[in-house]
Amino acid sequence: MNLHAVGVVYRKELTEWLRDRRTLISTVLVPLLAFPLLISGVISLSAVLIGSAKKEVPKVMIIGGEDSPDVIAALRADKELEVIPYADDWKNQISEKQIRAAVEIPPSFQTSLEHGTPKTVQIDYYEGEIKSGFGAEHVEKSLKAYRDDLVKKRLEAKSLPASLIAPFDIKQENVAPPEKVGGASIGSFIGYMVIILSMTGAMYPAIDLTAGEKERGTMETILSSPISRLDLVLGKFLLIFSASLTTAILSVTSMGLSFAYLGHSLSKANASGAGIQMNLGLMSVVAVFLMALPLAVLFAAVLMTIALFAKTYKEAQSYLTPMTFVVVIPAIASIMPGVELNPKLALVPILNTSLVCKEIITGTYHWNSIIMIFASTCVYAAAAIFLAVKTFQRESVLFRS
Amino acid sequence: MIEARGLSKRFHDKKRGEIRAVENVSFSCKPGQIYGLLGANGAGKTTTLRMLATILEPTEGTAVICGYDVVDDPEKVRANVGFLSTATALYPRLTAQELVEYFGRLNGLDEATLKSRVDDIFNRLDMNGFRDRRCDKLSTGMKQKTSIARTLVHDPPVMVFDEPTTGLDVMTARTIIGFIADCRDRGKTVIFSTHIMSEVERLCDHVGIIHDGKLLEEGTVPELRTKYSEHNLEEIIVKVVGPLVNSEAIAS
Numbered sequence: 325m326n327l328h329a330v331g332v333v334y335r336k337e338l339t340e341w342l343r344d345r346r347t348l349i350s351t352v353l354v355p356l357l358a359f360p361l362l363i364s365g366v367i368s369l370s371a372v373l374i375g376s377a378k379k380e381v382p383k384v385m386i387i388g389g390e391d392s393p394d395v396i397a398a399l400r401a402d403k404e405l406e407v408i409p410y411a412d413d414w415k416n417q418i419s420e421k422q423i424r425a426a427v428e429i430p431p432s433f434q435t436s437l438e439h440g441t442p443k444t445v446q447i448d449y450y451e452g453e454i455k456s457g458f459g460a461e462h463v464e465k466s467l468k469a470y471r472d473d474l475v476k477k478r479l480e481a482k483s484l485p486a487s488l489i490a491p492f493d494i495k496q497e498n499v500a501p502p503e504k505v506g507g508a509s510i511g512s513f514i515g516y517m518v519i520i521l522s523m524t525g526a527m528y529p530a531i532d533l534t535a536g537e538k539e540r541g542t543m544e545t546i547l548s549s550p551i552s553r554l555d556l557v558l559g560k561f562l563l564i565f566s567a568s569l570t571t572a573i574l575s576v577t578s579m580g581l582s583f584a585y586l587g588h589s590l591s592k593a594n595a596s597g598a599g600i601q602m603n604l605g606l607m608s609v610v611a612v613f614l615m616a617l618p619l620a621v622l623f624a625a626v627l628m629t630i631a632l633f634a635k636t637y638k639e640a641q642s643y644l645t646p647m648t649f650v651v652v653i654p655a656i657a658s659i660m661p662g663v664e665l666n667p668k669l670a671l672v673p674i675l676n677t678s679l680v681c682k683e684i685i686t687g688t689y690h691w692n693s694i695i696m697i698f699a700s701t702c703v704y705a706a707a708a709i710f711l712a713v714k715t716f717q718r719e720s721v722l723f724r725s
Numbered sequence: 726m727i728e729a730r731g732l733s734k735r736f737h738d739k740k741r742g743e744i745r746a747v748e749n750v751s752f753s754c755k756p757g758q759i760y761g762l763l764g765a766n767g768a769g770k771t772t773t774l775r776m777l778a779t780i781l782e783p784t785e786g787t788a789v790i791c792g793y794d795v796v797d798d799p800e801k802v803r804a805n806v807g808f809l810s811t812a813t814a815l816y817p818r819l820t821a822q823e824l825v826e827y828f829g830r831l832n833g834l835d836e837a838t839l840k841s842r843v844d845d846i847f848n849r850l851d852m853n854g855f856r857d858r859r860c861d862k863l864s865t866g867m868k869q870k871t872s873i874a875r876t877l878v879h880d881p882p883v884m885v886f887d888e889p890t891t892g893l894d895v896m897t898a899r900t901i902i903g904f905i906a907d908c909r910d911r912g913k914t915v916i917f918s919t920h921i922m923s924e925v926e927r928l929c930d931h932v933g934i935i936h937d938g939k940l941l942e943e944g945t946v947p948e949l950r951t952k953y954s955e956h957n958l959e960e961i962i963v964k965v966v967g968p969l970v971n972s973e974a975i976a977s
Contacts, residue, residue: 329831332827332830332831333831336816336819336823336827339818339819339823340816340818340819343818343859344818540814540816540817541812541813541814542813542814542815542816544775544780544810544812544813544814545813545814545815545875547780548778548780548803548806548808548813549803549828549831549832550800550801550803550804550831550832550833550879551800551831552800719781719782720736720737723781
């Protein structure tokens, strides 16, 4: 192997690669913009929708209750509800989203209350419709407040303490460190994205540098130069690997920034301080990269080998598209709840890296599995490079007709 | 110096089985001479030349170029050969100068030698006007000149041309023919394949007639004319190849 020659090939491929507009789009623009757009787009859209649903004063209708003025007065007094006059088609109005909910007060409700015989108040709403759901919640809250008030008055009348009906309080508190909370919510997603993007980043240059070269007729030109095929294939491989890394690094940076921004704006919005934790430790991100490194080598070598069999760009694309599924399926499997790392899965390429990334992001370092996964992926990657070099030396592949 | 010794190449095709593209071809060509390889499409010209340029490996036999064996020392052979064919395209996103420099570096030239070599070739081929233009923006003639510059940058003693003028307009073809003659005048060993008889008459010292992978006839143009009592080269080829073509037609 002649390192100088490998460097010459790499420099030339890099020059050509940087001059290709398609490259800029697939390797730089897409990963940089996809996340901010996707994450902030989807989340802020849902935040806007939920926010506006929450802000809305829901229109509700009261059915019955003519003989129960107290409860009706309490509902009408609630400023977060707009009680509108009764209409016969109230069910239809809920379905048509003209009103959000309806409260059915049973006959002689007030009298039963006074006699201590409980009756049921029914709230009617449109299941799955977010604004109707909030409307029903509001009505329930208002009714609960009325009920609590009634209980308080009754206890006072009998000179009993309020603690009689609430002898103790219950609350929930998170004790996991913020990094783990953030990791658990987005950790598996980050590992998944790094894996998918290091493959998509390698895909385009892998085609361009092999089948693309055959199609443009430059393969014979380069093969007539004195460079050895080993050096040539290594120079090409390094460029594909760089593209894969660039895409992964850019996307994770952009994803990290998007999440940080999102976490910041969410905790700001949530005054109670219980905002969703979105910070990832720099250490864990670096660790994810280190784990993804041999996988990127594997992708670059495998994609290059497959694309080399094709005669044209299009043919290569049709060979490599199924590869996307081969990568996506194990990567998605790792996100599934309950799929945990074990010695057998630690040997399954892609899935193992995806699973270990999930653990690393949550701050869990099982060194035995980390070493095993890194080593096994390195072995697969080395085998893939060997295969790529061998394929490049086969005339039947280079001059397939 | 080129010396082909029993070069043979067999391919395997799923439908047609084994294909004998070249069979036991031997010839030699000395410095300052042009050897013309003549034959129809599919006769084995391209395969023979690709074996000389070490792009393909012979199934049997070998060739020695400038003292290096194409099988044992393919990289050294390539360092001594300039190879040009209609299939040797240029990298579209490199400029003419970058392309020539790239091949200079692949040939191991140091930066100082490379710079003077590139300047010299660009002046000689009158290429300074499009030095910094990307190859995908060049006209056919400019592309051809850039290809020539690419084959010359390492100043190889042996030049291999595979149908270098196919598909080119008259003016561009003339440039190529002039360049081939110039190579001979500079003492290089030149081998080229073509269909165009006027090019053969103008350039070749020796010719070899190849058909169905076999070298059927060899000699200087005057020798062949005497042997076949025919002045027209095309007629000579028909006389050499014709009986075989006719018997193949009857057999099939």
